[in-house]
Amino acid sequence: MTETNTPTPTPLVARVESDLVRALKGRDQTTLQTLRLLKAAAKNAEIAKRSQLSEEEYGDVIRHQVKMRRDAATEYEKAGYSDRAEQERAEMAVLQAYLPAQMDVEAVREVVRGVIAETAASGPGDIGKVMSGSMRLLKGKADGATVNSVAREMLSGQPG
Numbered sequence: 001m002t003e004t005n006t007p008t009p010t011p012l013v014a015r016v017e018s019d020l021v022r023a024l025k026g027r028d029q030t031t032l033q034t035l036r037l038l039k040a041a042a043k044n045a046e047i048a049k050r051s052q053l054s055e056e057e058y059g060d061v062i063r064h065q066v067k068m069r070r071d072a073a074t075e076y077e078k079a080g081y082s083d084r085a086e087q088e089r090a091e092m093a094v095l096q097a098y099l100p101a102q103m104d105v106e107a108v109r110e111v112v113r114g115v116i117a118e119t120a121a122s123g124p125g126d127i128g129k130v131m132s133g134s135m136r137l138l139k140g141k142a143d144g145a146t147v148n149s150v151a152r153e154m155l156s157g158q159p160g
Helices: 011-026 029-049 055-078 082-096 105-119 124-138 144-155
Strands: none
Touching (some): 011 029, 011 055, 029 055, 055 082, 105 124
16 A cells, blocks of 8 residues: 655645646636746745645735736836736736635725724834734735725825
């Protein structure tokens, strides 16, 4: 009787794998390319960690890939390459399908308001305290840029 040390993939990894096969069969180049790059990034993260990624860690890799594409789309837009920016946004949409739904701005505002009260933050100089507390509570549920924008708005005394 021999044992295999092949770890079972997490549900998220299995979903990415099946979608990759579906994209290959359906000749969906955007999805295929995006998921191949995601798998490579996840593999690099596993190599760095020296073990298989957990579901949460795999989600972190996806969030990082989404952020990279958002930043790239912004830069392409600034440089006047709208076709490349659209390609980055299309890849970002493929990746976002694997992430849980993001909270709306009002829900983020409520969490940030609670953190501001909890930390007794009183002005823009307290953004670090507010961001660390807010991101701890909102990790995976809200985009960091949105949280930062809401926190800065609330700390500067603007209506919100």
